[in-house]
Amino acid sequence: MEVLVPFAGREPKTRLADCLRPDERAAFARAMCLDVCAAVADAGHEPTVLSTAPIDVDWPVVVDERPLTEAVNAALVPPTAVVMADLALLTPAAVRRLVGTDGEVVLAPGLGGGTNAAVVRHDEFRFDYHGASVRDHRDRARAVDAALATVDSFRLAVDVDEARDLVEVLLHGTGRAKRWLTDAGFAVETTEGRVVARR
């Protein structure tokens, strides 16, 4: 199946500004994107990076400068999957679970209401990534009478947006993004509650 991997090519990962410099954010975002594409390909599917700016990767790239919602909907030819480029915990097994889930609209919720991954097998469904998008996408699937399914996956739920997410990559990542963080000096630090990544 074709898998769109939306990537913010211009100023990626601005919400990591408190722990990474702009050049580091770009390099780390690219490492995550490569991990996602590799997991998709290793699961037997075809990743296409849908980027807002040119990006140098060994995978097909489509450049579309428009906002996420418009760009994804324009590229959507069902059946298609959409997997965000910052899912640094993604594994081929998680991709197989996503694509292997029956349903005309299959949603994988992200932390904080996002829609981190989806499969669309219905001609009338369109994305709207603003706000609590996973709730909106559930409503939109019902509105077009699409059979709705949800994938319950930690690896699909953790997108790396904020400093507190980095520790998940250190603990559960297996690829370039984890190596990038380790090489940049990040390590797991114990706190009173959840552990964090610090350097």
Place this chain on the structure above:
Amino acid sequence: MEVLVPFAGREPKTRLADCLRPDERAAFARAMCLDVCAAVADAGHEPTVLSTAPIDVDWPVVVDERPLTEAVNAALVPPTAVVMADLALLTPAAVRRLVGTDGEVVLAPGLGGGTNAAVVRHDEFRFDYHGASVRDHRDRARAVDAALATVDSFRLAVDVDEARDLVEVLLHGTGRAKRWLTDAGFAVETTEGRVVARR
């Protein structure tokens, strides 16, 4: 299978102090515990609340005042599962996936390095819930030559510890904890990044 549900009966959920009063935290923690026990029972298993203080619930309760690690290890008679009492997104399906996963030690990672749920089918494995416990538990399973497996579940990964977790209950909860939050005036509020629960 017997499922231990550890519950901090004395001053539960102190890290929710910035958004809930002490009496609210106690009521909300009890609602979550009841949801967890109901999901376990609906999946065909037997919950036992392992509490640090007496708690009024219609499920078997064992009171053990010791810290979490000591109390769980003392109650552990394999095969046994351990499911934390603050997994407010838990469903019978998630419990079935946990218990249905083969392995002598089955771990479900929580956000920030926790071990939110586990199944132990090995006589020598013992828990240690401090720090990045999921990493330590992986090491401990290997140290006793136990066949290790991991359950990739969003519903098992989200424990409700901090204010930012409440929105997950509003978006994905199905039981008493969600109703409690709604009745207390919490609603989903959109922000620039992940959405949050506010009242």
